[in-house]
Amino acid sequence: MKIHDLSIENSILNTFISEIRDHKIQQDRMRFRRNIERIGEILAYEMSKTLTFEQNNVTTPLGMSAMQLPTNQIVLCSILRAGVPLHNGLLHFFDTAENAFISAYRHHKHNPESFEIIVEYLACPDLENKTLILADPMLATGQSMVATFEALKPFGTPKDIHLISVIGAEEGVNYVSKHFDSNTHLWIATIDKDLNDKGYIVPGIGDAGDLAFGKKLQQ
Ligand SMILES: O=P(O)(O)OC[C@H]1O[C@H](OP(=O)(O)OP(=O)(O)O)[C@H](O)[C@@H]1O
Ligand SMILES: O=c1cc[nH]c(=O)[nH]1
Numbered sequence: 634m635k636i637h638d639l640s641i642e643n644s645i646l647n648t649f650i651s652e653i654r655d656h657k658i659q660q661d662r663m664r665f666r667r668n669i670e671r672i673g674e675i676l677a678y679e680m681s682k683t684l685t686f687e688q689n690n691v692t693t694p695l696g697m698s699a700m701q702l703p704t705n706q707i708v709l710c711s712i713l714r715a716g717v718p719l720h721n722g723l724l725h726f727f728d729t730a731e732n733a734f735i736s737a738y739r740h741h742k743h744n745p746e747s748f749e750i751i752v753e754y755l756a757c758p759d760l761e762n763k764t765l766i767l768a769d770p771m772l773a774t775g776q777s778m779v780a781t782f783e784a785l786k787p788f789g790t791p792k793d794i795h796l797i798s799v800i801g802a803e804e805g806v807n808y809v810s811k812h813f814d815s816n817t818h819l820w821i822a823t824i825d826k827d828l829n830d831k832g833y834i835v836p837g838i839g840d841a842g843d844l845a846f847g848k849k850l851q852q
């Protein structure tokens with residue numbers, strides 16, 4: 634897997650990440666969602682540099698401009714629910730993308746330490762020969778990303794696959810590397826060292842879904 638960790642270079646992205654991490658600022662739900670969207674926009678821009686481009690002639694009021702424009706048929710798939718603001722940020726740049734949504738949540742069977750990923754809802758277009766972007770702001774154990782990818786397989790074989798995430802744990806990044814083809818790209822805003830015994834990224838941000846939309850009752 635080709636890992637593009639945007640935190641290796643300082644940019645305004647650091648400000649947005651620091652705000653979603655900060656235990657006080659992150660309580661402002663609207664700001665939290667908007668910061669995830671803004672990070673999605675930056676990740677979309679970086680990822681767009683690897684698309685396939687073709688020359689198009691654009692007629693201006695004063696003449697003709699030869700422009701290289703992307704030709705990829707993009708399918709943007711996000712994992713509910715924390716994926717929604719990231720999805721919106723990506724969609725701000727990929728105007729004509731088709732969209733897929735999948736639900737994946739952690740089901741704690743016996744105790745908070747052990748869980749399985751439940752995939753229930755899935756709406757997806759044909760993926761054959763398209764550019765699949767799989768987006769989830771948190772890459773903790775990596776199990777949701779891999780379970781989602783398995784569930785998408787009956788919808789066709791994409792030409793290329795890009796995973797997009799905001800914060801990952803080293804363990805989750807290693808886990809997805811093992812399950813995706815070596816041509817897969819991972820675009821990630823930053824990578825933290827640890828996972829705690831409940832599978833939360835440390836220092837991370839806490840629960841992205843709860844921060845964006847409010848606490849949910851455990852099922
Ligand atoms: O890498 P993993 O260990 O699989 O963890 C990451 C998943 O956990 C979060 O979802 P969560 O289960 O909290 O659902 P939510 O979006 O409804 O809050 C997050 O949005 C990812 O989907
Ligand atoms: O740290 C984590 C891990 C999984 N899901 C989250 O929202 N946060």
Ligand SMILES: [Mg+2]
Nearest residue numbers: 840841842843
């Ligand atoms: Mg959650």
